Amino acid sequence: MEPILKINNLKVCFDTDGGLAKAVDGIDLEITKGATLGLVGESGCGKSVTCLSILRLIPSPPGRITGGEILYRGMNLLALPDRDMQRIRGNDIGMIFQEPMTSLNPVFTIGDQIKEVIMLHQQKTSSEAEELTIRILDKVGIPSPEVRIRAYPHQMSGGMKQRVMIAMALSCNPEILIADEPTTALDVTIQAQILELMQSLQDESGMSILLVTHDLGVVAGMASHVAIMYASRIVESGSVGDIFSNPRHPYTLGLFSSIPVTGKRGGDLYVIPGSVPDPLSFPEGCKFRPRCLFAAEQCTAEEPPLREIEEGHKAACHFSKTIDKYVWKEKTKTASFLISDEQHG
Amino acid sequence: MLSFTVRSFFQKLVTLFFISIISFLVVYLAPGKPSQIDPLNPKFTPEDLVRYRKEFNLDKPLYVQYYLYYRNLFSGQLKSWKDNQPVMDKIKERVMNSLWLFLVGTLITWSLSFPVGISAALRRGSFFDRFSTFIAYVLISIPGFFFAYILIELVVRAFNVPVIGMYTFGMAKADFIYRVMDRIWHMVLPSILMALGGIALLSRYVRAQMLEIIHQDYIRTAMAKGLSADVVYYKHGLRNALLPFVTMFGLILPGLIGGSVIIESIFAWPGIGRMAFEAILARDYPVILTINFISAVLVLAGTFISDLLYMVVDPRIRL
Secondary structure, three states: OOOEEEEEEEEEEEEEOOEEEEEEEEEEEEOOOEEEEEEEEEEOOOOHHHHEEEEEOOOOEEEEEEEEEEOOEEEHHHHOOHHHHHHHHHEEEEEEOHOOOOOOOOOOOOHHEEEEEHHHOOOEEEOOOOOOOOHHHHHOOOOOHHHHHHHHHOOOHHHHHHHHHHHHOOOOOEEEEEEEOOOOOHHHHHHHHHHHHHHHHHHHHHEEEEEEEEEEHHHHOOOOOEEEEEOOOEEEEHHHHHHOOOOEEEEEHHHHOOOOOOOOOOOOOOOOOOOOOOOOOOOOOOHHHHOOOOOHHHHHHHOOOOOOEEEEEEEEEEOOOOOOHHHHHHHOOOOOOOHHHHHHH | OOOHHHHHHHHHHHHHHHHHHHHHHHHHHOOHHHHOOOOOOOOOHHHHHHHHHHHOOOOOOOHHHHHHHHHHHOOOOOEEEOOOHHHHHHHHHHHHHHHHHHHHHHHOOOHHHHHHHHHHHHHHOHHHHHHHHHHHHHHHHHOOHHHHHHHHHHHHHHOOOOOOOOOOOOOOOOHHHHHHHHHHHHHHHHHHHHHHHHHHHHHHHHHHHHHHHHHHHHHHHHOOOOOOHHHHHHHHHHHHHHHHHHHHHHOOOOOHHHHHHHHHHHHOOOHHHHHHHHHHOOOOHHHHHHHHHHHHHHHHHHHHHHHHHHHHOOOOOOO
């Protein structure tokens, strides 16, 4: 199926006092219509920058998109005039953010803030827009929406605010919803509710979702495809099945073996040695090399490109043909390992 | 909200009562006595001194003096010791003179500071931003009186117009249009000078405030909705950036009296600030105390208005 959004070789830089920081360094992503792509990575690996780039919301200065293209229905968003880009934001592509607490304007009622998007993108009168606002608030599970549209953000809880954000992002029935860690700031029970809500709204409307998270559990529950990001590059991508049952990049393997598994006791959890490199001074060659158990000379000489290892499953490692979970288990002797054989296939 | 308003109003009244006591004591504690006005005057005998003290109730205990003073103030009988004119009449005339300067100066300050501050913030690091920053620091650094003399020199030479005082002598019979122009010319320099320092400070505040706001998450949300930059900055941004200035707006009221002493002195402007200054030199207690009292009322009224305005503009504040 033709992807609805395709990112080719996107590069984003930030000018900092310490020099040029490559926040995103040539990544490729594809989102299929109606599917959910989970973008996973540690803090600071470039997930949010990627999301913001799609809507061209990178604060500039200091940030700028230095290369690549973002194709939405074949249109390169990076080349669009501002006016056309504004028509796409909120209308074709909606976005929700990590911090529902601060993402709503404190001095306007939530009704006004949602109505604003509807009236901007759809030719609706104020009263029609209000009706629509009430309907969409009802849909995202806000009780007595006809009263709540007069509420200000500070009168609502974090979960409620995130529901309002979702309502706002979906009010114009976008083709794509970008959700940048939508549940990180919420407590666990609310997290599940919000994810469920997103799922049901997706089933109803057939929109595509780009779900950014650092929670692999969330990805397993929500996504059909996964891209693992490390130090401004995609290191592994594929279907959820590929990634969860047959990870082939040492970083992905490290991530999975550092997750505690309920019911398995004894032994230490695996820890990926070292820490995330500073984007101002990435290591030569493969950026994961200094922390990698399989590092060899070739890894310093050449940064491995993202290569297909099997149908639809790509990894950026020189040795991903030979490294798999069995080799990994042998090498690390980790006691617990999330990837079980039952999940395979 | 109503209960807050009523409570706040009565709190302010209590505060005003204590201010009245303290300002009364401060004036009496200050060195110098009104009865010592001219000890070298040969016509000023010790009997006169006694008579003088008796006449002005200075021989009575302080609390009686306090009572008499405020009784006279509220019944409108208070008279200046210097010329025996009713204090309120004198003040009223002077306040009207100052009011013009104050209004024009404040109007210039607020109507220029916001565009300058906002443009500087939105174009951070641009030539305009750096230029306005430079000018602001120059204006803050140069003392007003020094700047005044430079401006007087320039304006008088360049336009050949009178700038000292409120109007030119002998203009009373001139045509209306000439009288108006004369008044305006006299007002230009002092009001600009009053405004300059304010613009320098206020535009910096506006810039800082706006810079903080445009990096807030909800600005990004507004952008993500597809709103144009103007709507994002001027509707979603400015509305939030304005909140702290509501407080400041209430606090400019007392500037009517305190803000103009130097400028009024330089330009021989018969305003209230200059009158207060002269009353202090002359130990004219009724005038000093009345001006003090009015200042206190203005400060309290200003904060009261700010509180009320804050409730109107910020939905998070419901007291």
